[in-house]
Amino acid sequence: MKQLRAIVLFVALANIALVAFLLLRTPAGQPETGPRSIRDAVRPLVSDAAMDDSAYDLEARADRMNIIFISMDALRYDRAGFGGNPDGLTPNLDQFAEEAVVFSNATSAAPWTLPSHMSIWTGRWPSVHGVTNKLKMLSADQMVPTSLSPGIETFPDYLIRNKFTAAAFTGGAGVQASFGFGRDFTTYVDDKPFAGFEHSVPPALDWLSKNLDKQFFLFLHGYDAHGQHPLLGISPRDAVPGYNGTMDGSIEEQARLREQGLATIQEPGQTPDLSSAVSKEDVAFLAKVYDKKVKMADERLGSFLAQLRAMGLLDTSIIVLFSDHGDEFLEHGYLDHGATLCEHQLHVPVLMRFPGYARRNDVSAPIRTIDLFPTVFDALGIPGPAGVDGRSILPILRGKPDDRAVLAETDYRLFVHQRMKRVGDKKLVLDLEDGGKQLFDVRKDPDEQTDISSSSARETYEMEQALRTWMDATRTNPQDYLGVRQKPIELF
Ligand SMILES: [Zn+2]
Secondary structure, three states: OHHHHHHHHHHHHHHHHHHHHHHHOOOOOOOOOOOOOHHHHHHHHEOHHHHHOOOOOOOOOHHHOEEEEEEEOOOOHHHOHHHOOOOOOOHHHHHHHOOOEEEEEEEOOOOOHHHHHHHHHHOOOHHHHOOOOOEEEEEOOEEEEOOOOOOOOOHHHHHHHOOOEEEEEOOOHHHOHHHOOOOOOOEEEOOOOOOOHHHHHHHHHHHHHHOOOOOEEEEEEEOOOOOOOOOOOOOHHHHOOOOOOOOOOOHHHHHHHHHHHHHOOOOOOOOOOOOOOOOHHHHHHHHHHHHHHHHHHHHHHHHHHHHHHHOOHHHOEEEEEEOOOOOEEOOOOOEEOOOOOOHHHHEEEEEEEOOOEOOOEEEOOOEEHHHHHHHHHHHHOOOOOOOOOOOOOHHHHOOOOOOOOEEEEEOHHHOOOEEEEEEOOEEEEEEOOOOOEEEEEOOOOOOOOOOOOOOOHHHHHHHHHHHHHHHHHOOOOOHHHOOOOOOOHHHO
């Protein structure tokens, strides 16, 4: 009898196990559809406490979620501690990165402030939104200030028209409201050219304290690390002792060197060349002054981020922290940025923090800065402007394969006309004036010292054809102003 009971019990348990197995297993041959919401995408990365709250679903809370964009202008990726820099220049950003998605392969659409930010604002490539320079040519001898075409929507404007309260606190100059950035904003601070966070953070905090009850979009921007923002409170020579050369590290000197470099462009296809004008010691000094500026920018931003936390805004806001471009210290013959498409200028830090995050999530897949707003809109489940070039990054966070094209452009002050396309590790730089092309393997050769276009002729040809096809299809081939070399410096 006992034996029979044991057999019945065994059969019953075996049946339960079999049913459980059949219920829990993934059906064979059926592709995994993957999670659909941001909640599922970020589940492994948020704190247990946050996940216990079944309300952790950004789409469900979209009508209460704020959006905060922070631009630390001209921050090179290789200066960020979270990007591997060992010098401790960005401790506050590093701390923020511990609770964020950290993108190690983000590329800016342009190597200078105005077109880069406008690409973020619109989710479009520079020649598509058309704000490629501060001045626009009407004819060979007439130029007028540029402003975004009314026919092109911006993501912030879309938010404003959908009941968000929007405010921007910026360092002016390349992000002045008049270029189209300030469309429909009630508050847009751009009164001081090349101002840093010392100028933009205090009014931003004041504004936040008065608008906590609203659903808002906030844009904070500072030129602290930029060559046109002075090192505050200390002279560069005092800040970098031991230098015996003639440089003073001032903003006037930086502007002079920038123009001196541009003046070396005499023929179409050339890029600026300062290699004979500054010594290695000079460049090392200027790079150290830059590093000091980065450290100060990090301190100022650190106090802002601490205030966001104290106000409880980390739980109610998606925060995107980025730079618009890097800077060059003679790696390719130039100082400053804008005139070439080297990685030192295009590779930018991007951090994205969603409410509830408790852990760092490193993403090495290539992304573009035009993807930032589409990602936030996707996370909140709200539609955005139609027909944009940017795409949500959320599928990448969910581990999906991705093949988005990485492009960049510069028509910097009409001195140069270059386009870049990256496919995998290969990067093609095309000069539109003389047809010159260079191909680099940015994984094996991150400093882009070896042009492999001759040894990879077929690949170069195919990438160029793809790039030119895209330019023709988007009607962004700038044939009209190629060769124009009238550049009144005071107008820029
Ligand atoms: Zn900039």
